[in-house]
Amino acid sequence: MATASKILLGVNVDHCATVRQARFREHALDHGNEVEPDPVAFALLCEQAGADGITMHLREDRRHVQDADIRRAHAQIRTRLNFEMGCSEEIVALALDLKPHAACLVPESREEVTTEGGLDVVGQKSRVADVVAAMTEAGIITSLFIDPDPAQIEAAAELQSPWIELHTGAYANAYYGDGRATELQVLKDGAALAHELGLVVNAGHGINYTNIAEVITIPHLHELNIGHTIVSRALFVGVEQAVREMKAFLL
Ligand code: PXP
Numbered sequence: 046m047a048t049a050s051k052i053l054l055g056v057n058v059d060h061c062a063t064v065r066q067a068r069f070r071e072h073a074l075d076h077g078n079e080v081e082p083d084p085v086a087f088a089l090l091c092e093q094a095g096a097d098g099i100t101m102h103l104r105e106d107r108r109h110v111q112d113a114d115i116r117r118a119h120a121q122i123r124t125r126l127n128f129e130m131g132c133s134e135e136i137v138a139l140a141l142d143l144k145p146h147a148a149c150l151v152p153e154s155r156e157e158v159t160t161e162g163g164l165d166v167v168g169q170k171s172r173v174a175d176v177v178a179a180m181t182e183a184g185i186i187t188s189l190f191i192d193p194d195p196a197q198i199e200a201a202a203e204l205q206s207p208w209i210e211l212h213t214g215a216y217a218n219a220y221y222g223d224g225r226a227t228e229l230q231v232l233k234d235g236a237a238l239a240h241e242l243g244l245v246v247n248a249g250h251g252i253n254y255t256n257i258a259e260v261i262t263i264p265h266l267h268e269l270n271i272g273h274t275i276v277s278r279a280l281f282v283g284v285e286q287a288v289r290e291m292k293a294f295l296l
Contacts, residue, residue, distance in 0.1 A: 051295075053267060054095070055100050056098075058272065060273050061084040062109035084114050085114060089122065098146070101126070102151070105131055116143070119145060128145035132150060148188070149187075150177075164190050167197060173206075190212060190249075190250075193231045210248060215228050216260075232260075233264060236248075240265040
């Protein structure tokens with residue numbers, strides 16, 4: 046497969062934090078070494094196994110990753126931190142202070158979401174434009190998490206966001222149904238259009254060890270951001286093995 050080489054692997058470690066919060070939600074992080082599992086330690090193991098970057102999403106409701114996690118990750122990881130974030134003023138201010146390598150803008154409230162679930166850049170153009178401009182000014186690469194919809198892709202290019210992340214959720218959901226080939230083609234067409242418009246094309250959401258074989262046939266992919274399946278597989282084979290197995294699909 047022509048596109049199967051040199052796609053980078055970004056590991057989203059949010060669901061390691063989800064497991065921790067299942068026990069420590071009420072206690073914050075004041076239980077010393079008994080607070081487990083640590084998403085930053087998870088991220089460091091991912092890097093040792095070949096992950097090219099680490100993604101963390103600090104949600105406004107702090108349902109998994111906490112502020113301290115992001116700061117520790119930023120200080121300790123050796124690859125690149127992709128800070129996944131909504132466009133609220135509080136989170137934008139935090140990102141501008143932290144200065145991660147990249148900021149992936151995602152929808153958090155209903156009105157920011159398109160039909161399939163990506164950021165509605167078309168409908169939120171001025172707010173997204175402001176955030177992209179502020180990030181760019183601070184030297185942070187912005188990535189807009191959008192559906193593979195030509196209107197959204199064109200809007201991302203218009204706002205001069207250097208990267209986009211194509212939402213692969215509709216394809217992943219259709220994998221065992223009738224819509225799989227159609228959704229894959231929509232992603233391929235979206236990636237081709239984005240590339241033509243000069244955007245760097247990443248993709249993510251719902252990618253797993255099965256559908257990855259097809260996902261890598263999408264042209265022009267720079268990086269895939271993968272979380273849930275790696276955290277899940279790590280329970281059985283360990284973090285490093287889980288990352289190595291996914292990385293093997295991308296080499
Ligand atoms: N990319 C983005 C923008 C996401 O919001 C998520 C999910 O948190 C992912 C990638 C990773 O998705 P998954 O956990 O399904 O691999």
